[in-house]
Amino acid sequence: MSKNQSLPFTVSKTENFFERLGDYVGDVFYDILPEQGYELRDEQIYMAFQLEQAFKNKRAIFAEAGVGTGKTFVYLIYAICYARYMGRPAIISCADETLIEQLVKKGGDIEKLEKALGINVDVRLAKSREQYVCVRKLDALIDNTDDEDIMKVYDAIPEFVFDSKSKVKTFERYGDRKEYPWVSDETWEKIAWDPLQQCPTCEWRHRSGQTLNREYYRHASDIIICSHDFYMEHIWTKESRKREGQLPLLPEASSVIFDEGHLLEFAAQKGLTYRYNLDTITKVLTGYIGQDVREESLLLVEDILMDNDILFDKLADTAHVVEGSNRQEITLTKEILEDIKKLDAKVNQLLEELVFDSELFTIDDYYIKIIEEFLEFFSNGLSTISRDDEGIYWLEEIQDTISLVIMPRLVEDVLKKEVFTQKIPFVFSSATLSHQGDFSYIAKSLGIENVDSFSVASPFDYERQMQIFGSVNRDDKWDKMISSIIENNGGSLLLFSSREEMDEFRRFIHNRDIPFTILFEGDQEISEMVRRFQVDETAVLCSYHLWEGLDVPGKSLTQVIISSLPFPPNDPVFKAKRKHAKDPEKEVDLPYMLLRLRQGIGRLIRTSEDSGIVHIWMSEDEEQKYLQEVKAVLPVEIKF
Numbered sequence: 241m242s243k244n245q246s247l248p249f250t251v252s253k254t255e256n257f258f259e260r261l262g263d264y265v266g267d268v269f270y271d272i273l274p275e276q277g278y279e280l281r282d283e284q285i286y287m288a289f290q291l292e293q294a295f296k297n298k299r300a301i302f303a304e305a306g307v308g309t310g311k312t313f314v315y316l317i318y319a320i321c322y323a324r325y326m327g328r329p330a331i332i333s334c335a336d337e338t339l340i341e342q343l344v345k346k347g348g349d350i351e352k353l354e355k356a357l358g359i360n361v362d363v364r365l366a367k368s369r370e371q372y373v374c375v376r377k378l379d380a381l382i383d384n385t386d387d388e389d390i391m392k393v394y395d396a397i398p399e400f401v402f403d404s405k406s407k408v409k410t411f412e413r414y415g416d417r418k419e420y421p422w423v424s425d426e427t428w429e430k431i432a433w434d435p436l437q438q439c440p441t442c443e444w445r446h447r448s449g450q451t452l453n454r455e456y457y458r459h460a461s462d463i464i465i466c467s468h469d470f471y472m473e474h475i476w477t478k479e480s481r482k483r484e485g486q487l488p489l490l491p492e493a494s495s496v497i498f499d500e501g502h503l504l505e506f507a508a509q510k511g512l513t514y515r516y517n518l519d520t521i522t523k524v525l526t527g528y529i530g531q532d533v534r535e536e537s538l539l540l541v542e543d544i545l546m547d548n549d550i551l552f553d554k555l556a557d558t559a560h561v562v563e564g565s566n567r568q569e570i571t572l573t574k575e576i577l578e579d580i581k582k583l584d585a586k587v588n589q590l591l592e593e594l595v596f597d598s599e600l601f602t603i604d605d606y607y608i609k610i611i612e613e614f615l616e617f618f619s620n621g622l623s624t625i626s627r628d629d630e631g632i633y634w635l636e637e638i639q640d641t642i643s644l645v646i647m648p649r650l651v652e653d654v655l656k657k658e659v660f661t662q663k664i665p666f667v668f669s670s671a672t673l674s675h676q677g678d679f680s681y682i683a684k685s686l687g688i689e690n691v692d693s694f695s696v697a698s699p700f701d702y703e704r705q706m707q708i709f710g711s712v713n714r715d716d717k718w719d720k721m722i723s724s725i726i727e728n729n730g731g732s733l734l735l736f737s738s739r740e741e742m743d744e745f746r747r748f749i750h751n752r753d754i755p756f757t758i759l760f761e762g763d764q765e766i767s768e769m770v771r772r773f774q775v776d777e778t779a780v781l782c783s784y785h786l787w788e789g790l791d792v793p794g795k796s797l798t799q800v801i802i803s804s805l806p807f808p809p810n811d812p813v814f815k816a817k818r819k820h821a822k823d824p825e826k827e828v829d830l831p832y833m834l835l836r837l838r839q840g841i842g843r844l845i846r847t848s849e850d851s852g853i854v855h856i857w858m859s860e861d862e863e864q865k866y867l868q869e870v871k872a873v874l875p876v877e878i879k880f
Contacts, residue, residue, distance in 0.1 A: 246324045246461075248359050257325055258296045265292065265317060268357065273313075276356045279848075283309040283696040290694045291318050291667065295495065300666040300691045302501070302682065304673040306698030307842045311669050312349045315497050320361060320462050322665070326494035329460045335500035337368055337467040339789035341418065341767040344465065348791075364457035366466040366490060368473065369433040372450040373415040375401055376442055378431045389423050390431060396420065401447050413456055415449015421768030428765075429638065438523070440484075440610060458491055466490065468504050472511025475658050484609055494664065500788050501668030502835065505685045508655055509632075509813070514621030514646040518552050521545075524614050532600065537593045540586060547583045554579065556642060559635045564738030564809035567634035567645070577626065584622035591615050621646045629820075634812040649816055652687030660688050671698070671842060672835050702875035705845050708854045710878045712863055713804075718748045721801055724855055730756035730778030732799040735787055735840045737806045742784050745803070756780050773797075787840045798852035800844045805858050805866065806836040830866070834873050841874070 249264040251257050265288050274280050287305055294301035295318055305311040319330035334340045343350055344363055354361055373393060379402070382394050398414050417428060439445055457464055466474075474489040481488050498504050522545060529541045554576050559568040572580075591612065598608045624631040625646050632647045648654070660666065668682075675681055679693045711720065725732050736742040739762075746760055757776055759769050761783040770790065773781040777795045787806065807829055808814040814832075818824035837856075844852050856870070856878065871878060 247321060248357060249321075258292065261295075261318075261321055261325075262292055264321070268317060273356055278310075278356070281310055281699060283699055284311075284314055286696055287311060287314045287694070288317075290692070291315060294667060294692055295322055295665045298663045298665055300660060300668070300688050302668045302673045302679045302691060302693035304670060304679075304693070304695040306671050306696065306700075307845065308698050308700045308848065309696050312343070312499075313353060315499075315667055315669055316349065316353055316361075316463075317357075318665075318667075319495055319497055320359075323462050323494045328492055328494040329462055329464050330495045330497065331471065331490060331493040332463055332465045332497045332499060333468050333471040333504075334465060335468060335503045335788045336785065337371060337469060339766075339786075340365055340367070340465045340467055342770075342789055342791055345767065345771075350463075361463065362461045363463040363465060364460040366457045366464050366470060367416065367453070368467060368470045369450050371417045372433055372448070372453065373397070373417075373420070373431050374433040374437055375415075375444045375448055376437065377434075381430065387427065389420075389427050393420050393423060393431060401444065404443075411447060411452055413449070413452045416453065417765055418767055421765040424764065425762040434638065438520075454489070458487070464490065464493075468498065468500075468507030469510055471496075472504075472508050476511050478658075480613055484613065495667070496664065497667040497669060500670050502670045502673050502682060503788070504668070505651065505682070506813075508651040508686070509647050509649075512648050512651055512654060514617065514624065515643050516618065516621060516646075517641060517643045518548070519641055521548055521618070524611065528611050531597075533597045534593070534600075537590065537597055540590050540593060544583065544586050544590065547579065547586065551576070551579050551583060552642060552644070555635060555644060562809055562811040563740050565811035566636055567811040567813065568636065569812055569815075570633060570635055572625070572633070580622055581626055584619055584626065587615055587619045587622065591619070624648060632812050632816040647813065649820070652685060654687075656687030656689070660686075672838050675831060698875075700845050700848060702845065705848075705851045706854065706876050707852075708841070708856065708874055708876055708878045710856050710858065710863075710867075710880045712880070713857060713859045717857060718745060721745075721803070721855075721857075722749065722752070722754065724799065724801060724853075725754070725756070725780055728799045728853070730776075730780050731796055732780045732801055733773075733786070733790070733792075733797055733843055734780065734782045734801045734803060735806070735843075736782065736784040736803045738809065739784050741803060742782055745782065754780075758782065761785060786843070787836050790843050791846055792843070793846035793850055797844065797846075798850075799855070800840060800852070801855045801857075802837065802840050803857055805833055805856075805862050805870075806840065808832045830869060833866075834869060837870065838873050 249260055251260045269284055269288060270280065283305065287303060287309065290301065290303065291314060293299075303311060303315070319332065323330045332343065334343070342348060344365065350361055350363055353359075375397065378390070378394055378397070381390065385391070396414075396419065398412055400411055401414070417432070420428075433450060439448075442448070445451060470489070478488040525541050525545055529538050555570050558571040558573070558576075562569055594608065594612055594615070598605075625633050630649060632649050634645055636643045636645055673679060673682055674693070674695060677695060679691070683689075683691050711717075714720075721734070734745070736745065742760065749758065757772070757779040759773055759779060759781045761769070763769070769781070770792070773779045774792050774796050779796070814828065817828045821827035841854050844850070844854055858866070
């Protein structure tokens, strides 16, 4: 078989692929890796046997494996070999867009595996649209800005992009957020793709960074790495893209691995979200009446635009900001719900009128498709928000532009139908998938009916390697945290529950003389910031996102300071979860906090040689209420 030629082992016509794969995996863990200096781990051998069954039977499996079990090597070997056998790439979906670089970084697990096994892995990154510069926005901004960071990005754009007469036949890839590490997150939003952009009608669409990068990753032979959000966007848009004559965001996969799989439910909710922007609605419908349409359609569009403006004004009047979240809570009054139902009826009426307009043959078919798709999307969201208890909704404000966001409360039915009916292996990998050994909660929330599962503990000697100290909040909390950083000679990760909390600490240390580099999430591209933290053993990294996925072994990270117990924000998403729980504290708040706390503590010890300290800060009330639950999930005893 030609597709077997690139396998790292041979399979004759009379041999079974999975038997030969099992032999090879045994050789890797018992002989090849130990010869390369890797220790033989029983946890890896056990996990390898479990995954072999999941790949063989094309089933879903929950692989709960503690830090240091080497789970990444196990799933990579199976994913690569199976991809080559099937002739289709494996997809590895990671927790966060900003962390997908971790697998492919210099010295990361893929590079280590390549060296140990003597193979070359064709791995490519599939990043979401927000991770690419939007040339349209950049070009419109460049003559009206004196921001040097933006001008530097403009200068870095290849010449062929702006030269439409260029005869270059092969365009080089460009535009990835990672290529402009000097740009802060706040500045990046001004020049990156956003949901307001009308890509199908953009003059730069064939030369845009995201188009060229998409064309590149689509041809990966071994592995495509994306974020959970991007994978769910792929699932959600797959059929509509096909209807529009476009390729789905991701190609057909041989298998899918969800790294930090416990976070997939929220990514699924987010991926299935309806997002309506006041400017986009106006732009799309104004463009429609600019076509040769009948008077009935014209009057109906004018009605919809007016009603929509009124609706957004009413929603904005009820909105208020929630700390720790960019979601503004809104109240759906009886009057607003009536307005939504009337608007939905008019949108559906316009969809019917569209049929008559299209029969006049005065409007381009492709344009008709875009309008129809948009109106159906608009109607679906409005009907979701109208149906009691089906939707979670809020307002978001980005660059003075307001969006109404509607998210389905439950996603298991969609996931069951669109994802888990595929007869391919699905692997959920994380140190935290079960609650006291029970996987039923995550299985139900994801709509998975038949699933295998196993748990293996971390092999690390935490009693020897780690100390945990607890502190109760006082007025001198920030001073004490600074003292801990200085006593440790830097080398610290500070984890905050929200951006607001991190910014409060930033303001506190603004005029203080701290003899180390202090890095704050958002000031630079995240993988560059992590790299700087890793190479400077005295640097301090402050973050509100990096509770998961950060892998910095050695002396660069010998202290983790958790600034407060990471309870979920009181925003619309978590309010909806609490509303539908019998005991919100026990079913929503506490499990979320304990899981995030376990993940945060897990950043400290990454190898058997690592050692260090964890400081956990909490309020007096939290100490009294939750100390026993906190103690139960800690790897060592906490000392106050």
